[in-house]
Amino acid sequence: MNKKEKSDKNGISIFFDSIGHFISKNWGFILAFFLTFVVSMAIVWYDANTTETLASFAIEEYEIGQVADKTIYATKSLPEDMRYPVAIEKGEKVIRKGFPITEEEFFKLQKMADSPLYVDYRAFCDKILYLLLLSVLWIVLFNPVLLRKKVELKEVILECVLFVIVFFLTSFGMKNAIFQNPYTLPVMIPSVFSGFLVAILFGQTSALFFGALLALGVLGASSFQIVPTLYTLAVCVSSARIVMKIERRIDMVFASIMQAILSVVFIVFFKVMFNSDFNDAVFIFPGLAFNSFISGILVLGFLTPLESIMNTASVFRLMDLSDQNTPVLRKLLLTASGTHQHCMMVAQLAENACKEIGANALLARVGAYYHDIGKMEHPEYFTENNIDSANKHTDLNPSLSVSVIKSHIKLGVEKAHQLRLPKQIIDIIAEHHGNSVITYFYNKAKDKDTNVIPEDYSYPGNPPTTKESAVVMLADVCEAACKSLEKPTAQRLEKFIQELINKKIESNQLDNSALTFGELTKIRDTFVRILAAYYHGRIKYQNQKDPDATGDSESSEKDKSFTSDEDKSFSSEAKSDSISKDGDK
Template identity: 50%
Template sequence: MKTMEIIKINTKQTNKDYFKGYFSSHGIQIVIFVITFVLMSVVSFFNIATSKTIVTFDINEYEVGQVADRTITASKTIPEDDEYSFSIYKGETIIKKGFAISEAGMQKLERMASAPLYIDWRAFANSMLVFLLVISLAVFLYSKPVCGYNIQVKEQIFLSIMFILVFAITVFASKFSTFSTPFMLPVIIPSSFVIILITVLFGQKSAINFSFILGLGVLYAAPVSVVPSLFVLCAGIATVRIMRSIQHRMDMVSVSIVLGFLEAAFLFVFKIVYNNIDSTTLFAVLGVALNGFLSGILALGFLTPLESLLNTPSIFRLTDLSDLNNPLMRKMLLVAPGTYNHSLLVAQLAEAACETIGANAILARVGAYYHDIGKMEQPEYFAENQQGENKHDDINPKMSVLVVRSHVKKGVEKAHAMRLPKEVIDIIEQHHGNSLIQFFYYAAKKQGLEVTKEDYSYMGKPPTSREAAIIMLADTVEAACRSLENPSVPRLEKFINKLVEKKNEDHQLDKSGLTFADIDGIQQSFVTILAGYYHSRVKYPNQTDPDEDEVPTVHEK
């Protein structure tokens, strides 16, 4: 009996600790969801309060002479005013089931529907259920197992703001007669504009997921027809597809033109499917075409400040950072030329590997360019910059380790000072993980010093992304293969496989998300690049060793 009580107590304590830990680690996300829910509720309240509804039925469903299908009684007293010269009293029967609706009864229905006292609380409760469904869908689509990454707070805030913006515009626009029809409402909904921003700032997966969430939100905001919701969904998916091939900011102009034509085509098809070709068709089609075109142009203007504010690794930001003529890279070329060339080759290896497995190739290239910027303060202590003299010969292994591993910390500090995207900073911080600095560890042991592996290891954490792991492997492989004699393809394959297996055995790849198939593809891409880099060259006739004293005369035939 006591054992069972102890088990129950331990179970309760475990559950309590679990929920406490969950809320402490996800507290900000939960707060954002609550705030989003409240703002959606405010917009919904406005929508319901300004709609002519009685109980849960639209006033347009009733007309004079119609046989009522239900009995409606007044739940509150409504006094007369300038527009209506009659009063309605609490408990008064307005229409009775089975009887025709009189003109006086119809006027009272209209009075009840337009009165601010008559808020359709059942419709408001229905909206709460819809919002819970939207949030549940968002939690599912942006969970790590589905989207493949942990959503950051800034992304969640931005997505929430964009959803509320589109939802509110849809609700408010539907109140105007010009946009009250389901085929005119898409003209004013800025869904493509929002999807473009999300695609560039947070990636295609995030934008696709948001398109489905937005479609559900618009479906509730415009309940007259599913056309606005279908249009938003189709336009969103098409926008993401178009944005896949862009590389430069000016590509947004062509995106705008294509998007304008596609949106016009979507709406025209819906018009045909729903047999709604009328006098407003031309205006509606031209309107959505203009919507699509302006979405791209406006997004181009908003992207630069948003990239700076959110500090995201957008395609445009990464393209700018990959320019080797920027001041930092030019300085590296001057003060640490060996590190500069090493970084270029690591970038080439990492980019090829990412393309092989479908990872973010341009992020890997930029991360590789900047992964060793911490070496610029003391470049002479790193092998690729040494020419004969080795600074480590004059200091003990313990000091050497402090100097070598400090380049990671200094690199992270430089990256923060430059406001590099977090994803690039993570690569700088994780490209050595917490691996052992073997050369100095064994040198210290050889000298008889008392050593521990922790004192001779890097202080970072193992890679948490595929791109960071690839750069770790590319960095290791490039540095090690420089010392490989006769780097033939079989020798490269064997040597690279050994290096990668060592990283895997040391648990450096455990949290990277790489599969065994990915690792095989990465190794093969490394071999292909390095085999081309180290290929043997043909010795030309009369080619001599430059160290020889005599230079023979070359006789031409």
């Protein structure tokens, strides 16, 4: 075997190995798409079996007395039956090109159209190709780059189920005389239900992309009618936008009412745009309003079991987890009060910063609440909990201290899995320190041994992969570090926080977070505004004494209190003096 043959063989081997690796890694997604495609293909087969003739023309295109534009032959023999008491012989000319269609010939055409033995294979293949193109579009849209998050199998499964339901109901509706009208068909399509459910469970971006795919699915299932397609797209977009503002379950009722109104408005708009009459408005308007309203109520019923089964970070689940009376947060408060206070402050910083950059503020806040729950196991080894006690790390070897500090990440992730917290929260817990070096103990160890490896003194996690996780990381380090800053004025805080952010950039901790420099500037300004307000100066009153100082406990009544006017005058002068001094500095 020469070198070229060996090279070709190795190339083929690598190619098949890569395919095998891809399949083994994504077999769940492949299976979900395959089953969805098979079920959709079965629906298309049913559709072609019951509505199309062998000549690839709908039966509605023919009528009695019409001059046939082509000759149609019977390729199969059909016996008489109760519904169609006429027989058709194989090879028979059912209609002849250039001759008017008689009543008997039209009757035979209907018999062929309704017969399962006559399938329009061309129309069937056309729709299969359409579904293949739709599948490719689905794969293109739902990738981490466009979606800006990792696509989970549970999301794909739910969307596949919803797509099949909508596709089937649309195809089924076209068989019913009531829903054959393009304006009445949307009454039975659960597009609002699908939009609500995907937006609440998986976010607005997923709902918008899925809404586009759902609209294209309706386009194919409705024999390419434009009105049901536009309606589906419009209500999916509006429903995804509406539910992004809700915070309580009762808000779903108001969201349903708003969507019911919008659904009617959309159809009115389409009727005006396509010059259609309003004769069927008595059926369409109440039907669409009921569809939209009941969809919101059904979503409320489905949400609780789906949130539990899929363990998603929906807005309602996050609101439940943000309750400070949950057992784990209560335990954090009692066992590690300093850590609890730190988490509350980090949550405030992260939430406001995410609002400024358009990220998920609620997810960041809840993630910050739980990001340090691993410290509950050994709270005494973390300085924020050592208010009156000595530092436990004073007499410990740096390597041992680092192992204790690093363990709070692993313990936090384990605790989060026990509590069945959503994956997004677990990711924040695991990523809020990234793989950065624990500088204090690394420098301390390096003073003793210059051959110390930085990796041994680094956190075991991965750098943040989402904006919310990165914001929590920055809020965590800024809140902790700014406590040690002397005279924390706004100018000093801004410079110090910028240095902290720069260090995270230089250590490649923000590379995978998709944060831009403009967003980092907004995050810094938000942190400065909140921390400057938190560390603002206080006025020292004339009779204020150091509680540890000794002296005469007696004081005059005048020194003990001020009149309200004197207090206000003193406060004003003190504040003016303080501002003047800060300005000089």
